[in-house]
Amino acid sequence: MSLAPRAVIVHRRTEYEELLARHGTRGQAAFFLSSRGRSIDEVARRHDHTQQALRNVASAVPLTWRSSRVERADLDRFLFAPEDVVVVVGQDGLVANTAKYLSGQPVVGIDTDPGRNPGVLVRHRSADTAHLLRTATGTERADELTMVEAVTDDTQRLLALNEIYLGPPGHQTARYHLDTGGSDPGEAQASSGVLVGTGTGATGWLRSLWVERGSTLPMPAPCDPRLLWFVREAWPSPATGTSKVAGELERGQELRLTVESDRMVVFGDGMETDALELTWGQSIRLGIAATSLRLVT
The missing domain is CATH 3.40.50 (Rossmann fold)
Known part of the structure; x- marks a missing residue:
C-alpha cells in the first residue's frame, strides 16, 4: 500500500x-x-x-x-x-x-x-x-522550471533555481581556467567570479549583468532549457585573458572551470552559508540540471 x-x-x-x-x-x-x-x-x-x-x-x-x-x-x-x-x-x-x-x-x-x-x-x-x-x-498543472547544476571532480553536487556563483569568498579576484567545451582550448582568467543563471533568475542578478554588459544574447524564459553565463570583472594581463566573458548553454553543453587559486566557493541562489569549497587544481562542471522545479500553476 x-x-x-x-x-x-x-x-x-x-x-x-x-x-x-x-x-x-x-x-x-x-x-x-x-x-x-x-x-x-x-x-x-x-x-x-x-x-x-x-x-x-x-x-x-x-x-x-x-x-x-x-x-x-x-x-x-x-x-x-x-x-x-x-x-x-x-x-x-x-x-x-x-x-x-x-x-x-x-x-x-x-x-x-x-x-x-x-x-x-x-x-x-x-x-x-x-x-x-x-x-x-497531477503533472499537467505544473510548470517545469529549468534549474542549473554544478558538479565537482570529487562528485559534490549543487542545484539552484536562479543562478550559481563561482568565485573568491570575498568577491575580490580569483584565477582559474575557463573551458567552454568542444575543440576550444579555453582561457586562463582572473576575475571576481562567474555567474551561470536560468530563465527564472532572469529577473535578478543575471539580468543586472545582462543589462550592464548590453548583452545581445536572448534572455531565456523560466521553462526554456537554456542558461546564460557571465564572467564578472575579468582582468586582462600577460597571463589572463578576457575574450570569453559571456555565453549560453543548452542541454548537453557544459562550462568547465579549473581552480588556480587557493580557494573558491560555489553557492546557489544567494545561500552563501551552504556553499561548496574548491582548492587549487580542482575542477567543476556547470550545465542544465536533469531535475527541474515543478511549480504548481
Whole structure:
C-alpha cells in the first residue's frame, strides 16, 4: 500500500521574529526602531499576515494526509520524500531556497503579502491551498522550471533555481581556467567570479549583468532549457585573458572551470552559508540540471 501524501510547509522567520530574537521584547524592538524614525507596527502587521497564512495552509491539508513544517534555516537537514507536496509560504526567494533540496516534488507557492512580493514563484493565496493540494499530484498543472547544476571532480553536487556563483569568498579576484567545451582550448582568467543563471533568475542578478554588459544574447524564459553565463570583472594581463566573458548553454553543453587559486566557493541562489569549497587544481562542471522545479500553476 502506497503512503498518503505529506504536505511539507516551508517558512522562514519573519522580520518581527528576528527583531524579538535580537532585542528580547516587543518594547525593546519598538524603541530600537523608533529611535531610527521607524515604527514596529508595519513589521508586526506583516508578521500577522504570515502567521494567518500559515494557519490557513495548515488547516487546508486533507485529513488523510500527513503534514510537517520546516524552517528555511533547517532545509539542509530536512529529508524530503518522493510523495511530498511542498507548500512554500513566504516570498519568491524562499521557493528558490527550497528548490535545491528537491527532486521533482510539486511545489505550491503561497504569497503572504500580495502587492509587496513580486509573486513570480509564490503565485497563490493561502485561501486557495485546499484546491491546490487536491490538484498538486497531477503533472499537467505544473510548470517545469529549468534549474542549473554544478558538479565537482570529487562528485559534490549543487542545484539552484536562479543562478550559481563561482568565485573568491570575498568577491575580490580569483584565477582559474575557463573551458567552454568542444575543440576550444579555453582561457586562463582572473576575475571576481562567474555567474551561470536560468530563465527564472532572469529577473535578478543575471539580468543586472545582462543589462550592464548590453548583452545581445536572448534572455531565456523560466521553462526554456537554456542558461546564460557571465564572467564578472575579468582582468586582462600577460597571463589572463578576457575574450570569453559571456555565453549560453543548452542541454548537453557544459562550462568547465579549473581552480588556480587557493580557494573558491560555489553557492546557489544567494545561500552563501551552504556553499561548496574548491582548492587549487580542482575542477567543476556547470550545465542544465536533469531535475527541474515543478511549480504548481
